[in-house]
Amino acid sequence: MKAIVSDQLRRLAIIFVALALCTTLTAFLLTPPLHYRLASDPSLKGKGKDGECVDYAFALSSRLAARGIHGRLIFFKWRARNADLSASHVFVLYHPTENSEWIVDNETPHPRKVPPGSSPIQLVYLLSDNPSAPVDVELQEGLNRLSFF
Secondary structure, eight states: OHHHHHHHHHHHHHHHHHHHHHHHHHHHHHSOOHHHHHHHOTTSTTTTOTTOHHHHHHHHHHHHHHTTOEEEEEEEEEEESSSSOEEEEEEEEEEEETTEEEEEOTTSSSOEEOOTTOOHHHHHHHHSSOTTOSEEEEEOHHHHTTOBO
């Protein structure tokens, strides 16, 4: 009788350990990578706030660089073709690993993976929620040459 109880306890212990390992591994695998969490952090200065793209870009690039993740800021001006609207904007392009690039700005909740070989102009439209919007875009090359972190 003691042997049967001992076998049952051993089986229960094995099942408990297996469940604990599965739960731990699942939680680890479901956690987004550090770069993604940093770029998505709603408490980061300027995140989700209209007109605060520069504050967000500087805050995020500082956080990323402090963790060994480098990239650059991309500055551009845009002008709507059908209205008297124009503005400047900046977003962050960064490389969390050697073979990946991501972009994000203060207006997007999460970063987006960049297709290989994309040009800066393509990145502007990739970041847009409406890539076919009737706008003219001009990269601010003077600022862009100085914006690496």
